[in-house]
Amino acid sequence: MTYPQTAANPAKWLLLAAALAVPNLAFAHSEAEELQEITAFFAGAQLVEPPKIVDCTLSAGTKTRCFSVTVKAEPAGYTPGPWCPTNIADGAEKAGIWLDGGKVFAADGAFMEKLADFYEDKEWSIFDPETGKINVTDSLEACLAAARPDVDPKYNNFCVQCLPEYIADDVTQTYVIPIDPQPLIIGRDNRMAGSGIAANGVRLDAPAPVDAILGAHTIAPFDKCGGHVNPHEGYHYHAVTDCLETPAGAQPQQIGIAMDGYAILTNLLADGAAPEGLDRCNGHEGEGLAYHYHAGEVGSNAILGCLSAEYGCHSDDPTAVCDASVPPKRP
Secondary structure: OOOOOOOOOOHHHHHHHHHHOOOOEEEEEEOHHHHHHHHHHOHHHHHHHHEEEEEEOOOOOOOOEEEEEEEEOOOOOOOOOOOOEEEEEHHHHHEEEEEOEEEEEOOOOOOOHOOHHOOOOOOOOOEEEOOOOEEEEEOOHHHHHHHHHOOOEEEEHOOOOOOOOHHHOOEEEEEEEEEOOOOEEEEOOOOOOOOOEOOOOEEEOOOHHHHHHHHHOOEOEEEEOOOEEEEOOOEEEOOOOOOOOOOOOOOEEEEEEOOOEEEEEOHHHHHHOOOOOOOOEEEEEOOOOOOEEEEOHHHOOOOOOOOOEEEEEEEEOOOOEEEEOOOOOOO
């Protein structure tokens, strides 16, 4: 098994090494140069505060230097949505997608109509059989009641969507991520930290809690970019689709940075082939490049399988000091 490389060859300079066609080349960057690279990477994000270098404590207790970036959790390049169709007659253009069993389904009216058959559960009754109208959360109050882990019973059998206008204007997200990854021998679950941050500033989240959603006979589609809205955290992704890709070049594209500092590339290589030799976290040393991740297939509901190195912090408080070794307080 190949383990991630250390700070002598950090993955954050992956694209620079690729552009120079020099495999596994180590770069000695000053912090000013590192900051310049990071700022350029997030040029398409809605920055609230530009990236800066800060002291941080990572998840296993390593004290190091991280970059911190504060963003509005909304993409600048497109308008999120749609999510829920309102009638079983609605086509895919009025709906998002649903992920199940490694496959991607159009969450359109026809899909909603057949949920009882799809899940072999006659308790599904998400639409009015006389009018075809689908039960859809249509307010902030309904969104909050239906999208929580313990779904309010009155929203059982609803299509759950939270709209971007439900996000308060002052909601921001701050990411504190190590400049030099600190590898672990065994990858860690990434649910507490999420997977990372995309180049457009949108959170790359941990797997969606599909079992909890379906357990209340609710369904919470993602839009065609793999995202949906949490009013407290903003818009975020549970899948990486082609929305984050730019026209293909000679090298696989970096679409984000993981919470442990390694680069996240597209699911497939530039020629459309699948990367080989991925570990349980979706990472490897391949394509002549240092250790990096490839985003999981869209239907997998897992952008990364785990994190291969100590992770940093994600917070809605831009003034917080990052100590990822301290367990988060439970509400």
